[in-house]
Amino acid sequence: MQISFPYTCSSQAEQLTIQNFSFSVFDNIEQLGQLQWNKHIPVSNVLMQHESLKLIQALHPHNMQFKYVLVKKDDTTIGALYFQVLMFHANQLINYFPEFKEGNLIMSTTKTATEKLLNLVNIKLLVSGNVFMTGEAGFYFHNQIDQATRAKIIRKAVTDLHKQDTSIKAVLVSDLYEPKTEFDADFKQCAYHEITVESDMSIKLKPEWKIFDDYLNSLSSKYRVRAKKVFTLCSDAGVTMKNLTADEIALHENRLYQLYEKVMGNADFKLAELSKDFFRLQKQQQPDNYLVHAYFKDEELIGFISAFRFGKRMEVHYTGMDHNLTKPIHLYQHMMYDMIKTGLEYRVEQLHFGRTAPEIKSTIGAMPSPMFGYVKHFNPIFNYLFVRNYTANLKPKQYVFRNPFK
Secondary structure: OOOOOOOOOHHHHHHOOOOOOEEEEEOHHOOHHHHHHHOOOOOHHHHHOHHHHHHHHHHHOOOEEEEEEEEEEEOOOEEEEEEEEEEEEEEHHHOOOOOOOOOOHHHHHHHHHHHHHHHOOOOEEEEEEOOOOOOOOEEOOOOOOOOOHHHHHHHHHHHHHHHHHHOOEEEEEEEEOOOOOOOHHHHHHHEEEEEEEEEEEEEEEEOOOOOHHHHHHHOOOHHHHHHHHHHHHHHHHHHEEEEOOOOHHHHOHHHHHHHHHHHOOOOOOOOOOOOOOOOHHHHHOOOOOOOEEEEEOOEEEEEEEEEEOOOEEEEEEEEEOOOOHHHEEEHHHHHHHHHHHHHHHHOOOEEEOOOOOHHHHOOOOOOOEEEEEEEEOOOOOHHHHHHHHHOOOOOOOOOOOOOOOO
């Protein structure tokens, strides 16, 4: 029996559009000169710069591979693409299976069968961008390259990378922001399946907020009282905060990583984990722009939060905490307020909190920016029969977002 797939993507038509483009693939960032790569990346995107990618690569030599693609047209480089290759364990996707009412035998049976199937799927996955940062899609093009052509270039690069390494079984083009454009027009026709991921939560720091009290005064009475209660709980518990130097991070490195692992162990979904020395080496590389706020109680490190500062933008990176110690005093929410306070001190305009714990982030004023992506398995039968049906039902958890302002 022959299975026909309802895809009308023509590789010949795709190739015709980009027939004057050439692709150069590199497995190591050091094969590319710093200037050769950086001149195609916006200065504001520090984490796509040569030195940052070199650090990520150096810290994950055994559990990840890296691909760097330069795209030329008529001997002029018009695009730079970055991919990470890692092992993907599909069983964690069961956390996104639709919830069902108790006693629903059909849904319960379906979920059990799906879970058994997912436990068997451990594949080598090609991911565009940096899995350690929210919103980093991993590609840049010169302005004259239109959105539809950019998508064709990415799909061609993916095809070439798969041909070079057939042990790669699937690709994820993720961390794309709404609204959709001409960039998105043909992915589904080319056997990619759209997935919805958790929103990126962020807050715009208003120009009239000169100090933290200005922010507090903009909150409604209910949320202002809540904020002050959080501060009191932590203060009464004797919690202190310190912005760590690289040497201090080294001193607390084992404990920092232990706290990081406690949080990562509870994550619904994760593609990769940082190495233990990431925090120290990142601080050494970006001493002024990488922050690690550590929280101590009775001289014991009980939690931390890290963030990058890029000009007028700050991005919260990772947190770590001992929930048994931090939950009773609402330390996580205290961390969120401290990030706002830090952002105001640095006069940033936008503060990104990432995807986790969206409901609590909305209580301090963060708003969701919807995100999505595209996934494709290179086995056409598996891609059509399983990936297509599963991604159609793959939905992030639904949350009630709050508005804390007056």
